[in-house]
Amino acid sequence: MSAPPPIRRRSAGEWARANLFGSRLDTALTVLFTLLLAWVAYRLGRFVLVDARWEIVERNITNLLVGSFPRDQLSRLWAALFVLAAALGFGAGAFGAQRRREVAEGRAEALPRGGIRRLVPLFLLVAVLLWFSGTLEPALLVLGAFGVGYGFNLLGQRTPRRLERYVPLVVLAGVLAAFLVVAAFGGVGWNLWGGFLLTVFLAVAAILLSFPFGVLLALGRRSSLPAVRAVCVAYIELFRGVPLITILFMAFFMIGFFLPEGVDAPSLVTRAIIGFTLFTAAYVAEVVRGGLQSVPAVQVEAAQALGLSPFKTTTRIVLPQALRAVIPGLVGQFISLYKDTSLVFIIGLTELLAVAQNVTKQPDFLAQGLYVETLVFASFVYWTGSYWMSRESQRLERRLGLGER
């Protein structure tokens, strides 16, 4: 067998000639874009480092992160962060170990590890937040959380095989525990959460709650029963055809009217969650529908040949395969939700964007045109989170695509 062709390394000059100056048009474009990019970078750099007055963000960093959360209960948030770090670290470690074992057994293909580069956007976000907070304490606490996460990661890698199936349960229990640490035992109900905390909470709550609903809708849409299909199609088309802001208006103005006599009207945050859930369920249904379509009909036929009831076919054969295929789509939907939570600014909830706008009205900062600084900060927070998640989603997609099929 002959050796593969040798890879000739190109020198920098050759690379530049090929990629930047390939033709006259190419050269012109390179020059033009170099000037353009240099100008943009200069203006941006000058704004961020020189012109901008970041004091408004520094003084209000806690406001931006947690809104009106009672300041004397902040320790609960830190505790919850540690719990989350432990749970997620553990899950990541166990999952990674499982993956490595599968690769070693030849059941899956190895992916480039990516390593620490994957976490760069997250690190960037944390670094900027810590820099704005100014004191040493948060930095130490964050470092501690990372340490805990890493420790539990190592622990997770040592999970014995027969306990592997309980790992998702443990992770979920950890997330739940983190929530309870903040909200229960005399804690702070979600009505008082604000800022970035509320942004993340709204997104997570909506995606978790809409998921079962969306799956049911998708199954209903593919049903052979015309009545069921009609209802599901009507729901999906209705909620996908109207802007999210109108659904939020509807939730805000009208939920109280939908409730019967004697039931307390839910709080603002609850209404927002209901609105987001109804909206997301329709999109999740479409994503899951794609996944259901991707399951080969052969699988269903084989299940029928084996005598499985329709219910068993769906739950044991079709759904597991379909849902695995739609995980990237679901993550994409979560990313959209993460960005769409900014809309509650229009209805008066104080999540990150709303706080960023509100702080420009404080007496010390009034009328000084500082809204650009706060908007840039909010954009940065949204951007890092969204960018990081979409990169992870792409990785996940490749991982699942090359996987056990």
Place this chain on the structure above:
Amino acid sequence: MTAATASTTRRPPFWRNVRVLRVAFQAVFVVAVAGFLLFLLDNVVYNLERRGFPTGLDSFDYLKQPAGFAIPDSDFRSTQSLGDALLVGVQNTIKVALLGIVLATVLGVLIGVARLSTNWLVRKAAAVYVETFRNIPVLVIILFWYLGVMIRLPPIREAVEALDLVAVSNRGIVIPWFDQVGGGAAFGVVALVALAAAAGVWVWRTRRFDRTGEPHRRGLWAGAVLLAVLAVGFVATGRPWTLDTPEVGELSTSGGFRLAPEYAALLIALSLYTASHIAEIVRGSILAVPRGQAEAAGALGLSGFQRMRFVVLPQAFRISVPPISNQYLNLVKNSSLGVAISYYEATKVTQVSIAQSAPAVQAIALLMAIYLAFSLTIAAVTNLVNRRLTLRGRA
């Protein structure tokens, strides 16, 4: 074996009969859903009546009441009805949506193609653009363009006037526009004649191409004929159109065509945001065209540009129609965020109406119906385009 065939002809009992079960289940399902919806409706009606709000079909009579608020940049008077106000709002939505779709498509296609360019710098620049705008919420982009750019233009007293043609200030960007001074009807006739002539030339060149194989350049020919006839007709009918240049006054500008800062900010933000999504779709669809096509085109001696124009892009276009129409729909829905910067599109008008005592339930329901109408229209047009493309592909 024969013993089994006897049992297959016997009907199963009705509680195991699939047909019966299907009907029964559907009946139960419909009853449950209808029951739930009726329960909700009942609550709504009861609660509305208790508070003294109108219910029933005549509750939409609020649309006939005078609005009490004015809408900037339009002829709407506050004494006109709320229904008229909503119509103005819908018009504004269409204004921003149509232009936004055009701009987003042009920009999106350019950037999508740029992402696959052979030039490394262009590729990276396009990638940076897409990654930036895809990951920031559209509301943030809108607010940034409004608060950070549009109202930071010079105030009206220091408005910048370029060559006496364009006036830029934070009360609007004004460009010269046409002003009708003479007989419009005559020019209308001229325009029709010009169009007919252009169409005729188009057909003639195409026929000639079919016959002789010479490059038809029908676009150039038809365009030239159109402009020539229009120019002659313009002079012949006594120059019925003049150029209206903007004048900068103390408090506002007059003349010309004015782009309000709210409109401009919304338009630019929506276009930039949607363009980044369209760029990704275009890139994906170009990559989905089998590589063999481009290679075969290369083998046949087509240049890079010709390869794109005649082989790759047409096939990519077919794949990209459904996702791009989805983005158009998103743009229309995102235009509802004009409510945050006081652009009077449909949602803003509805909000203001509710604040001025229109019943909330009916007003929001009407607004949702309007957006559904937009969705259905775009979906219908997409289906039409899709169907035409499929037929072409098969031939």
Place this chain on the structure above:
Amino acid sequence: MLNVRVFRTWTLCVLFSIVVVLGAGCSLGDDDDNGGDDAANTGATENGEAAGQAGGDGGLLQQVQDRGTLRCGVNDAVPGFGFVGEDGEPQGFDIDFCKAVAAAVLGDAEAVEYTPLTAEQRFTALQSGEIDVLIRNTTYTSSRDGTEGARFLHTTFYDGQGMMVRADSGYESLEDLAGETICVLSGTTTELNLESQFQALGVDYTPLAFEDNEPLQAAFVEERCGAWTSDKSQLAGIRSSWPEDQGGPDGLVILDETMSKEPLGPVVSDGDDQWADAVNWAVIATIQAEEFGLDSTNVEQGSDDPEIQRFLGQPVEGEPFDPGLGLPTDFAVAVVSQVGNYGEIFDRNVGADSALELPRDLNALWTDGGLQYAPPYR
């Protein structure tokens, strides 16, 4: 192949945790941290007991007392009246009256859950029972009393709509604003008043109506609009914080003309007279206290004057006086000692001790030529 058993466990875990979160959240989500109160335990029972929406059922007073917190709809954007300080705590004139009601009904001025509302949401929130009382610089008008199903209580602040312009603009009266763009907050009486006033004057103008104060303020700063119209008290608040590099407070002028009457006061939902009376008298108590010369420093000392004794709930000839409002007999003491009298509330938030430095003017006591007049407590 994906292990079906793992998958099943997974889905069960997800569904289970969703149920638990919903359950926990529903019972805990409506809590307020009552610094010391066992809020988590009472949370589960509260929702069972707290039946009935505001208005039409009666019994809101009892509900609030059972619940242990007052739900107050407020503004978070108006300096002096309702805004959020850097420490995340709401402060202001209206906030103090929320505290006064809480002190009267619950005995604890801090037992309040504040809900910031936009101008458009405020009445719907009140009608749907989401808040118990709305104290959010809301103007008392006939249509609000009628169609909006609202009941207005004693006016706490007599205000009027005004117009604010830059000092260097040279505008001196409303007629000078012909052709100008005027910024206004959407969903308020201000918008309607502006339109009707300028129609009556025959002056042409362009309105720019924003949902929130932030873009409005930005538009005014950048001279997108040349004038800002709102209640004079709000304009004064903004003017007082105007930065030096924009000319400071002297860089802005509030025109003399008052475009409308804007009596501001607390609002409750129609139909529950007992609750309305309770809130009303909690507010009136602050004015009566100032008339008597009682303030937060001396109210607990009591008095020999039988009128004052009756007011403070001290026994007069044996029994303390109970007017049958459903409030504790010494509610006035709680209100004045924890929050202050009307004068203290005014000075602290919008008057001499605040950045706004508004004069008492119409809001002085009737004995000083103003309109604040407490009905007798007997």
